[in-house]
Amino acid sequence: MTPQLEPYFKQVDGLADHFIERLRQAVAIPSVSAEDERRPDVVKMGHFLHEELKKLGVETELRPLGKQPHKEHLDLPPIVLGRYGNDKNKRTILVYGHYDVQPANKEDGWNTEPFELSIDDKGRMFGRGSTDDKGPVLGWLNAIEAHQKAGLDFPVNLLMCFEGMEEHGSEGLDDFIMEEAQKYFKTADAVCISDNYWLGTEKPCLTYGLRGVQYYSLEVSGPGQDLHSGVFGGTAHEPMTDLAKIMSSLVDVDGTIKIKGIAEQVAPVTDEEKGLYKDIAFTMDNLYESLGSKTGIFPDKERTLMGRWRYPSLSLHGIEGAYSAPGAKTVIPAKVIGKFSIRTVPNLDIDEVNKCVEEHVNAEFAKLNSKNTCKVFCQHAGKWWVASPKHWNFTAAAKAVESVFKVKPDLTREGGSIPVTLTFEQATGKNVLLLPMGSSTDAAHSTNEKLDRYNYIEGIKLLGSYLHYVAEEPMNN
Numbered sequence: 001m002t003p004q005l006e007p008y009f010k011q012v013d014g015l016a017d018h019f020i021e022r023l024r025q026a027v028a029i030p031s032v033s034a035e036d037e038r039r040p041d042v043v044k045m046g047h048f049l050h051e052e053l054k055k056l057g058v059e060t061e062l063r064p065l066g067k068q069p070h071k072e073h074l075d076l077p078p079i080v081l082g083r084y085g086n087d088k089n090k091r092t093i094l095v096y097g098h099y100d101v102q103p104a105n106k107e108d109g110w111n112t113e114p115f116e117l118s119i120d121d122k123g124r125m126f127g128r129g130s131t132d133d134k135g136p137v138l139g140w141l142n143a144i145e146a147h148q149k150a151g152l153d154f155p156v157n158l159l160m161c162f163e164g165m166e167e168h169g170s171e172g173l174d175d176f177i178m179e180e181a182q183k184y185f186k187t188a189d190a191v192c193i194s195d196n197y198w199l200g201t202e203k204p205c206l207t208y209g210l211r212g213v214q215y216y217s218l219e220v221s222g223p224g225q226d227l228h229s230g231v232f233g234g235t236a237h238e239p240m241t242d243l244a245k246i247m248s249s250l251v252d253v254d255g256t257i258k259i260k261g262i263a264e265q266v267a268p269v270t271d272e273e274k275g276l277y278k279d280i281a282f283t284m285d286n287l288y289e290s291l292g293s294k295t296g297i298f299p300d301k302e303r304t305l306m307g308r309w310r311y312p313s314l315s316l317h318g319i320e321g322a323y324s325a326p327g328a329k330t331v332i333p334a335k336v337i338g339k340f341s342i343r344t345v346p347n348l349d350i351d352e353v354n355k356c357v358e359e360h361v362n363a364e365f366a367k368l369n370s371k372n373t374c375k376v377f378c379q380h381a382g383k384w385w386v387a388s389p390k391h392w393n394f395t396a397a398a399k400a401v402e403s404v405f406k407v408k409p410d411l412t413r414e415g416g417s418i419p420v421t422l423t424f425e426q427a428t429g430k431n432v433l434l435l436p437m438g439s440s441t442d443a444a445h446s447t448n449e450k451l452d453r454y455n456y457i458e459g460i461k462l463l464g465s466y467l468h469y470v471a472e473e474p475m476n477n
């Protein structure tokens with residue numbers, strides 16, 4: 001182990017409560033990017049990060065992104081940029097993360113207040129954004145602080161880019177990255193993103209692939225206003241009935257996508273790929289533990305991992321305008337908007353997928369002979385990403401995992417999406433590594449999201465250790 005790591009690890013342990021307090025403050029800011037009325041809180045979270053970076057002596061700026069497209073009354077939250085060190089003899093690592101979170105309400109089924117960090121006797125730290133992605137973002141700040149307090153030289157120059165719209169399609173960020181690739185990000189030698197999860201709860205992983213995501217709204221409207229179902233039921237075409245029919249035509253109960261033209265675009269499984277799955281430390285019990293049930297589709301790990309990583313999936317998320325409160329309101333909603341998304345994989349093309357979806361929805365709606373109106377549109381789209389893990393960036397991260405966890409990491413792909421990963425790769429021309437902090441049981445996006453104290457504190461060690469091994473990798477590649 002490189003000699004500076006021992007005092008660094010000790011310092012992280014000594015500062016653990018302080019780092020948890022920093023996470024508590026961050027979770028307390030309900031920075032939900034999908035809800036317009038929460039936008040001031042998203043901006044507040046950006047300012048919180050900016051202030052924390054300033055306190056650590058990081059050169060930092062808030063960059064405005066202008067107005068939100070199609071919602072001109074809303075400012076996009078700023079990008080928080082940071083530069084720590086500018087030594088020509090050191091490598092420069094660009095790190096990205098997001099400070100916005102998914103929506104959360106106690107009534108959704110949370111056991112604790114979602115925007116109050118609540119720690120139980122097993123060290124589980126519950127709170128929206130704890131694992132996705134406030135814990136990992138603060139991990140970078142904490143790594144800087146632990147070096148300072150241990151009196152250690154920081155091993156690399158660190159560039160930071162934190163955004164506030166990731167959970168809502170990273171609006172505005174692609175153009176920003178392209179624009180800054182040869183300016184603010186010019187000196188980056190490689191990129192690291194900590195915004196995904198281990199496959200289980202024991203073994204860390206390094207991730208080299210992500211699925212893409214295309215998110216759709218399917219709007220059906222008819223009556224001029226909501227109607228009394230006793231008075232009008234049986235006399236008018238009901239938008240909700242049409243919508244339910246179309247939504248059920250999209251996907252089968254075994255996950256098969258029923259839209260023509262999508263399966264045909266999926267890259268075939270090669271013999272080399274088939275061999276990869278058996279060595280991955282993942283069991284069906286890992287799946288059941290993170291599902292909280294035994295409702296997996298496939299009986300074996302290979303097909304389950306393929307279903308998550310290398311095949312597309314279509315999920316139905318909800319219906320805007322539908323009656324969803326407890327009780328029994330006898331209303332016919334006048335307009336309903338179904339929400340669904342498709343996770344995409346090589347070689348699906350964004351425009352082709354949109355075309356297939358539109359054709360399918362139009363054909364299904366035509367079959368209904370309804371006098372209602374039906375429209376479908378893609379709210380946001382991000383492409384899939386698969387890279388080579390044969391790079392010093394991954395080698396350094398693998399050594400860091402061994403130094404902290406005493407095991408070799410698995411090389412994994414991820415079912416979720418971080419669309420700007422591909423943008424960073426293409427804009428900078430540099431290798432991108434995904435280095436997760438949280439575990440499979442963290443329930444990101446769900447009720448009772450948490451980050452284990454263990455993963456947070458050891459994760460801070462991991463991020464710092466990775467930077468030390470980056471500094472040790474030969475300079476000629």
Ligand SMILES: C[C@H](N)C(=O)N[C@@H](Cc1c[nH]cn1)C(=O)O
Pocket residue numbers: 132133166167168169195196213215415416417418444
């Ligand atoms: C993997 C990452 N932490 C994440 O949760 N990404 C989101 C991105 C997204 C796209 N539309 C809305 N959110 C995801 O995979 O859902």
Ligand SMILES: [Zn+2]
Pocket residue numbers: 102132167444445
């Ligand atoms: Zn997320």
Ligand SMILES: [Zn+2]
Pocket residue numbers: 098132133166195
């Ligand atoms: Zn995330």
